[in-house]
Amino acid sequence: MRNPSIGQSRRLFAAFLLASLCPFVASLATIPDSSAFTATVFAQDQTIWDGVYTDEQAGRGQRTYEQECAACHLDDLMGDGIAPSLVGSSFFFRWSDLSISDMYTAIRTTMPQGAPASLSPSGYADISAYLLQKNNVPAGDTELPSDTDDLEAIMITEAQ
Numbered sequence: 001m002r003n004p005s006i007g008q009s010r011r012l013f014a015a016f017l018l019a020s021l022c023p024f025v026a027s028l029a030t031i032p033d034s035s036a037f038t039a040t041v042f043a044q045d046q047t048i049w050d051g052v053y054t055d056e057q058a059g060r061g062q063r064t065y066e067q068e069c070a071a072c073h074l075d076d077l078m079g080d081g082i083a084p085s086l087v088g089s090s091f092f093f094r095w096s097d098l099s100i101s102d103m104y105t106a107i108r109t110t111m112p113q114g115a116p117a118s119l120s121p122s123g124y125a126d127i128s129a130y131l132l133q134k135n136n137v138p139a140g141d142t143e144l145p146s147d148t149d150d151l152e153a154i155m156i157t158e159a160q
């Protein structure tokens with residue numbers, strides 16, 4: 001007669017073997033992922049300091065800002081005490097190490113207060129360009145896009 005506990009311990013052993021192999025199998029499975037991850041990191045090497053908007057775009061952004069935002073954030077973007085300042089240390093404290101996409105999306109989904117998402121995607125991109133300009137980030141030859149996948153690749157950093 002077979003001792004049932006032997007069969008049981010074999011099953012246990014097999015289960016243990018499988019479990020201990022799992023991390024190894026998992027690490028094999030993540031190799032293609034890790035190269036995709038590296039590609040993402042490279043794509044995010046671009047920062048706001050690489051000339052990611054144009055002066056003309058920031059000019060359009062300023063006009064839209066004055067119509068849609070200045071009532072609360074004021075003409076100098078310093079805020080009115082309730083609406084926060086959008087320039088200087090408050091800008092970099094809020095957005096550093098995030099992407100332009102994070103900032104663009106936060107603005108588009110919450111501002112103007114009371115009428116979020118009421119501007120066109122390019123209107124929000126223009127305002128984002130204006131915010132960069134007012135934070136002394138230099139302009140370049142290409143406009144800031146309004147596609148969030150493209151904006152995701154541009155990181156906000158405090159220093160160059």
Ligand code: HEC
Nearest residue numbers: 068069071072073082083084094106107110111112113127
């Ligand atoms: C009616 C007043 C009002 C208007 C108009 C307005 N804001 Fe605001 N804004 C606020 C207030 C109040 C806050 C702080 C509370 C909050 O984040 O909702 C704020 C917060 C913000 C923030 C910080 C959000 C965050 O996640 O930290 C940004 C950026 C901003 N506004 C940009 C804009 C822009 C750009 C416009 C124009 C398209 C605009 N606001 C229009 C009142 C306003």
